[in-house]
Amino acid sequence: MTLITYEPKHFLSDFFENGTLFPKGFKDPFYGNPAGDLKVNITEDEHGFHLTAPVPGWKDDEVDVEINHGVLTLKGVHEEKKEDDSKEYKMREFVRRSFERSFRLGDHVDQDKITAKLEDGVLNVVMPKKEEVKPKVQKVKIN
Template structure:
């Protein structure tokens, strides 16, 4: 019988290495990026028989801050918001500013009807509706007559 000294840290390092290259933040193509000091908004994607709904939580923004584009079946949502405040009093002056930007991209399935996409921003939520093509919608069952 031979004793073998084992290194229990190897699986931890392997997992750390795998996680580094498999996470979205390692997306070197910058398809999903966020400005320094900000975070990517959370997104819910729902599917029903008629289409897909993308809900993005972005409170405090205005609809004018958003840009939604579709190019080669890739839906890209980006936003940029700037805020400046300046206060001057007799014995002091204060100037504050904030800058926030993000971009998220999603590949649309072939069943999406890219000619009828609509978007609205209400109560801090950006909703994008992507209908399905007619041929992709489920068809009701039908009875076939026997001749």
């Protein structure tokens, strides 16, 4: 019989595992948010799915929404313009931000009818359901 040493993980071990000054559970203040750090909300109703994502200060031409082989991809690059070169910055976090998130669409989403709109700093993506997936309410007669 072979004995195997078991070393239980502490619940914070993943949090501090990256070997840098900052635990990976925190964002590194010197490098800002990592690429791909786009928070989204996805809701569902009888008509389809609705994805919303905050992108304050971004313009339409800085955000791309693509569908490729059943995968919805949101990506964007936003660069702040230099306002005044005479300023000496001690910390400048508004330089360049980017994100990329992908979501696998199910067979029940009508990919040809997906729409997206960027309004008031919020990206809205509407993904309608195919007709056969929409719930059908049928009244059953009681004898």
